[in-house]
Amino acid sequence: MTTSTDNPGKKIRDTVPRTSQGIFRLPAQRPTILEAIKASNYDRVKDLIPIRMSRMSTSPFAFYRGTADIMARDLSSLPHTRLQVQAMGDCHLMNFGGFATPERNLIFDANDFDETLPAPWEWDVKRLATSFVLAARHNNMRETDAQQMAVDMAMAYRTGMAEYARMNALDLWYMKFEMHDLLNRTRSEKVKTLLKEAMDRAEKSSHTKVFYQITQSVLGSFEIADQHPLIYHPIDLVQQKKKVQSFLDHYKSTLQDDRRYLFSQYNIVDIALKVVGVGSVGTRCLVALLMNAKDDPLFLQVKEARTSVLEAYTSKSKYPHNGERIVQGQRLVQAASDIFLGWSTDGENRHYYLRQLRDRKIAPDVEHFDKEILAAYAGLCGKVLARAHAKTGQGAVISNYLGKSEVMDEAIGKFAVAYADQTEKDYADFLKAVKGGKLPVSVK
Template sequence: MKKARKTTQREPAFLHADERRAAGKAIRETVPRVSHAHWKAPKDRADIVEIIERSNKGRLEHLIPIRHGRMMESAFAFYRGTADIMAADLATTPVSGLRVQACGDAHLCNFGGFATPERRVIFDINDFDETLPGPWEWDVKRLAASLVVAGRQIGLAESDAVRAARAAASSYRERMSDYAGMRALDVWYDAIDLDRFIKAVDSPERQEIIRKRLEKIEEKNVPDYLFPKLADHVGDTPRIKDDPPLIFHPTPEQTPGLHTQFGDAIRQYRESLPEHLRTLFDRYEFCDLAIKVVGVGSVGRMCGVVLFMADSRDPIFLQVKEAVPSVLEPYVGKSLHDNHGQRVVAGQRLMQSASDLFLGWTRGLDGRSHYVRQLRDMKISAVVESFDAGDLRTYGRICAWALARAHARSGDPAMIAGYLGGSETFDDAIADFSVEYADQAQRDYRTFVKAIRQGRLKAERLG
């Protein structure tokens, strides 16, 4: 009779969710949740005009005044265009030590609706220029403070703006707790589709407005709407329309080697696509490229729109955006990716529940990094100026939901949930921080406007 073989059972290499929650809760002993409540500028805080001037390096010189002009429109516009200033400030604030793939610029206008490759409309983060692994708190604080700055800008009562920030923090905490209890695969499958978004809107009137906006956007497809708006035929050749200074064909000095080397950039982009999508991309031929000024913080960067055609009635517009080092990099470390376009794409694919079919990256003719995506693929953006107090509060909660879902994919939702807990302590702390940092943003805005009036910075405001 053979002797039974003695076996040893190995301990699992992972901690269960309740153990991770406990570990997250223990962090409160060294970093209390109330420590997030306040903002006070350090005595050695850098001059914000010098930060802006440094951020202008490498931009197209004649577009820099347009950037300043857009930032000059309001304190909220200034806030949107100065993620670098807030990144430096956040680096002086307490952090739990738990890291995620951070957005880096999670203000409320960097969220919105768009179509997935399956043509399903979802709501998610839609700007990843600054994405990098970093503290989850920084994204939450940038979102919450943006709600206070925006609420003041549209004339809401201070109490309503603060309630919106607090509601966002509460939503993030509650959703993170939900994700902590889900299977890892279910977290990755989760998405905020249009039905879930509309259900989260508590106003029937606003729900109907959203449905009507979507119907209009669906009608504005590329062949029937976007092509005649952006392009025309010069003889038999399709060409993007010039609309200077916001859309124009670059000079040889601005894009050296465009006609002799652009094929190499396209080939690099093609190689960044999944293999099965290269077959689709190969159906299109390059027709034209123009510089297109976009956003606030991106103005002056080498950003363009490229027209490809599969046949005379089958166009596609791709947006090519220059990617530079993330504003988070000085405080969290360099990216693992040498090409910052690849950094953006990798972060976007990690954080979004579904990404654009043509999302990829390349190296520009002058060595600059770029990422590529479709231009306006059924995108829906918030019209913040039309918000009332209820709209701002609801929208902030949904943005925070999307942010929690994105963080749960790359971070440890159970540890973050354990740190946040079930009480409203964190919510109150973030609301207090948001008010104090919104005050800082408005002081910085006044400093910026003063620098323009004194001639230290140049600004051009377009009609």
């Protein structure tokens, strides 16, 4: 008979009971929401901050997406198992989706790693669970259904962790959530229809299609079309060409040899700042257009890489360069990563990471998900997160801590509701600051 003394996962329950994971208490000396938001706006592009504030003001769910730093502080003050994984850091349901592997197969996986860092596994689970409660409330679902979404996600994570912890290490590493397989396995006709439509759109997406969507012809050459204030040219490429080329040369040196050879066939044509997401608004996010001798386009997204919001509550990243931190974390977690994933530094010593823009991406249209579809999505995200954590942490120990009962599932559901309530209170304080003129908001 196995006892807690020879089962490290169960032994952790003595100091961190699973039921304690359902408790949320505000940390002592928590900054006001105004103070926290102003701190998070530090060193962002000043003219873009009002757009960020405007996007965060649309709903508690949107506000939540822009406040990973606040939740990181709150989570760090709560009991946790101290079992670390390569955490996503900003683990909410909009940071999962479909994309093409280098072999051009569509898979579903986590897809945002700006905040990735080794951290306790519970932090990702609790942030993801809370996002489902907020999304369900945003879609006007019943409160019992909203909590059940978090429970469903936690159950999928627990059962997934039990399965993946037993897998051969190589099998786990090669494992992918292929979209065609997900389509064939689903029993819900509604979910099946949604997947088919999303896959069809992704298959038709290409760099050529994006090229005609966001470029214009000027005097026989192409450039990215300005769409103020969301897309514009912050620099004169002709005047800054040497600096841009130096930046790209640094980036190229971070690629594998075969990918470096492929990239060397392309030349920079244009570069523009492009506002993306919610939490990223105000950071320096750009789109670079490159073309080869055949006039084939290649679009790269160039994103500023700031210090992870988790670092203040865990430990300093082993990577001095934040772009490399993001790239290496993404490669660890994802089943397959973009072949053009790399990093660089600009002339002002700002860190960036680069990847392809919109390469057969599938983004979840969560605002239009009903109860059945959102529940299925919760289960899928829970499984994907469990695989990521099993790959990069002590899967067997985490699984033994979680156990076979629904104790942990219910605790996560309880926490998610409590933190969603807190988020709505914080959102109300945020709106007061906005209406009081203490935070700038775009009217465009």
